[in-house]
Amino acid sequence: MTSRGTIYTYSIIYSASQAFKDQTPFVIAVVEDEGSRILTRIEGYEKDRPISIGMEVELSRIDDNGYKLYKFI
Incomplete structure (x- = not known):
């Protein structure tokens, strides 16, 4: 698993x-x-x-259901 996408x-x-x-x-x-x-939610949007x-995002965490969640960097 990479830390960025x-x-x-x-x-x-x-x-x-x-x-x-x-x-x-x-x-x-x-x-x-x-x-x-991967269809996911990007955390930290304002x-x-x-x-x-094409924007780079970073793996934030894997939730309780095993889904990857990303955040803005």
């Missing part, structure tokens, strides 16, 4: 269900990591923060 594509979520409403806006992205593409395809 690059954003292949992304979406900024501004409107969410009641369970996630207090966490908006947040970023869901497909990250290229070790030749694989409104109006610059984000782009």
Whole structure:
């Protein structure tokens, strides 16, 4: 497992269900990591923060379900 990946594509979520409403806006992205593409959430997004395809992100942690979560660097 590498500690970094690059954003292949992304979406900024501004409107969410009641369970996630207090966490908006947040970023869901497909990250290229070790030749694989992983759908993940990018932690640490703040409104109006610059984000782009090809941007490098860092592995933040693996959650309780075994999913990789990334953060901005």
